[in-house]
Amino acid sequence: MAEPLRPYLTELVTVAGEVLGDELCGAYAAGSVGLAAYQPGRSDVDVALVCAGPLDRAVADALVARLRHEALPCPARGLELVVYRREVARSGTASPGFEVELNTGARMAFRVSYGPAERPPSDGLFWYGLDRSILHQSGQALFGPPAADAFAELAxxxxxxxxxxxxxxxxxxxxxxxxxxxxxxxxxxxxxxxxxxxxxxxxxxxxxxxxxxxxxxxxxxxxxxxxxxxxxxxxxxxxxxxxxxxxxxxxxxxxxxxxxxx
Structure with missing residues (x-):
C-alpha cells in the first residue's frame, strides 16, 4: 500500500465500521492502489466496501456524510468509493449492482448515486464489472477476507x-x-x-x-x-x-x- 495513504484508509475503514456496524463485510483498496501504481498528485483513491445486504437510505446517507472530503479529507485528488452487497460482489455479474457510489475530493467534483438507476447511462455503466474484475485479481484487503474471495471474476x-x-x-x-x-x-x-x-x-x-x-x-x-x-x-x-x-x-x-x- 502507498504509505502516505495508510492513515487515511485506516480511518476510512473505522468510519465505515461505525456507520455500517456488523453489516460491513469487507473494505478493499482498488484501482491504482490495488495495482501498486499509486501516483501522488495524480491518482485517485479507489475503495470498494462490501456490505451484508441492501443499505437503508438513512444508513447510506450517513455513510456519505461521514466519508465525504469535508468530513474526512482525502489526501489524494479525490476518493472514488463504491459499496456493493456481498451477493453482488461474489456473483461475477457484469451488471453495475452497486448500493452507493461517492466521488469526493479537493480536486474532484462531488457526486453521489444511490444505485445504478441514478447514474446516467451516458457516463458508462461498464466501469463496475471491470473494477470488480481488477479487485478479484489485485484488490488489497483493508478489512475482511482476501479480495479474490470477496469478488468473483467475470465470465x-x-x-x-x-x-x-x-x-x-x-x-x-x-x-x-x-x-x-x-x-x-x-x-x-x-x-x-x-x-x-x-x-x-x-x-x-x-x-x-x-x-x-x-x-x-x-x-x-x-x-x-x-x-x-x-x-x-x-x-x-x-x-x-x-x-x-x-x-x-x-x-x-x-x-x-x-x-x-x-
Missing part, C-alpha cells in the same frame, strides 16, 4: 463485452482536432493498452506497465508510430507533454479493431 464473454464497451465509450468522447497536445490523451492511450493486455494476456496491469507490455509483445501492432505514441504517453504521466488527441483516438480505434475481429 470471459462478459469481460470482453465490457472492455469493448469501454473502448467505444472513450472513442465517443470529444478530443481536440489535429496535432494539438490533449491533456488526458495519455490515459486514453495507456488505458487502451491495458484493455489489450487484459484480453490478450489475461492480466490487469497498471497503465504504464500495460503500455510497455504492448510494446514488448504486440508484434505488428507496435510499429514505430505506436512506439513513439505509447512512450510519449508514459512520459506524460510524469509531467511530459501529452500526445495529440487525434493520434490517441486513432490508436484507440486500432486497439478496438484488434479486439473485435470481423
Amino acid at each position: 470471459p464473454e462478459d469481460l470482453r463485452r465490457l472492455v469493448v464497451t469501454a473502448l467505444r465509450w472513450w472513442l465517443e468522447r470529444p478530443v481536440p482536432a489535429g496535432q494539438v497536445p490533449a491533456p488526458g490523451a495519455e490515459d486514453a492511450v495507456l488505458g487502451a493498452c491495458r484493455s489489450w493486455v487484459r484480453l490478450r494476456h489475461g492480466v490487469w496491469l497498471p497503465k504504464v506497465a500495460a503500455g510497455q507490455r504492448l510494446l514488448d509483445s504486440a508484434g505488428p501492432l507496435a510499429d514505430a508510430a505506436t512506439t513513439e505514441l505509447v512512450e510519449r504517453s508514459i512520459f506524460a504521466r510524469d509531467g511530459g507533454t501529452p500526445p495529440p488527441g487525434a493520434a490517441a483516438r486513432a490508436f484507440q480505434q486500432r486497439i478496438l479493431a484488434a479486439l473485435t475481429p470481423a
Whole structure:
C-alpha cells in the first residue's frame, strides 16, 4: 500500500465500521492502489466496501456524510468509493449492482448515486464489472477476507463485452482536432493498452506497465508510430507533454479493431 495513504484508509475503514456496524463485510483498496501504481498528485483513491445486504437510505446517507472530503479529507485528488452487497460482489455479474457510489475530493467534483438507476447511462455503466474484475485479481484487503474471495471474476464473454464497451465509450468522447497536445490523451492511450493486455494476456496491469507490455509483445501492432505514441504517453504521466488527441483516438480505434475481429 502507498504509505502516505495508510492513515487515511485506516480511518476510512473505522468510519465505515461505525456507520455500517456488523453489516460491513469487507473494505478493499482498488484501482491504482490495488495495482501498486499509486501516483501522488495524480491518482485517485479507489475503495470498494462490501456490505451484508441492501443499505437503508438513512444508513447510506450517513455513510456519505461521514466519508465525504469535508468530513474526512482525502489526501489524494479525490476518493472514488463504491459499496456493493456481498451477493453482488461474489456473483461475477457484469451488471453495475452497486448500493452507493461517492466521488469526493479537493480536486474532484462531488457526486453521489444511490444505485445504478441514478447514474446516467451516458457516463458508462461498464466501469463496475471491470473494477470488480481488477479487485478479484489485485484488490488489497483493508478489512475482511482476501479480495479474490470477496469478488468473483467475470465470465470471459462478459469481460470482453465490457472492455469493448469501454473502448467505444472513450472513442465517443470529444478530443481536440489535429496535432494539438490533449491533456488526458495519455490515459486514453495507456488505458487502451491495458484493455489489450487484459484480453490478450489475461492480466490487469497498471497503465504504464500495460503500455510497455504492448510494446514488448504486440508484434505488428507496435510499429514505430505506436512506439513513439505509447512512450510519449508514459512520459506524460510524469509531467511530459501529452500526445495529440487525434493520434490517441486513432490508436484507440486500432486497439478496438484488434479486439473485435470481423
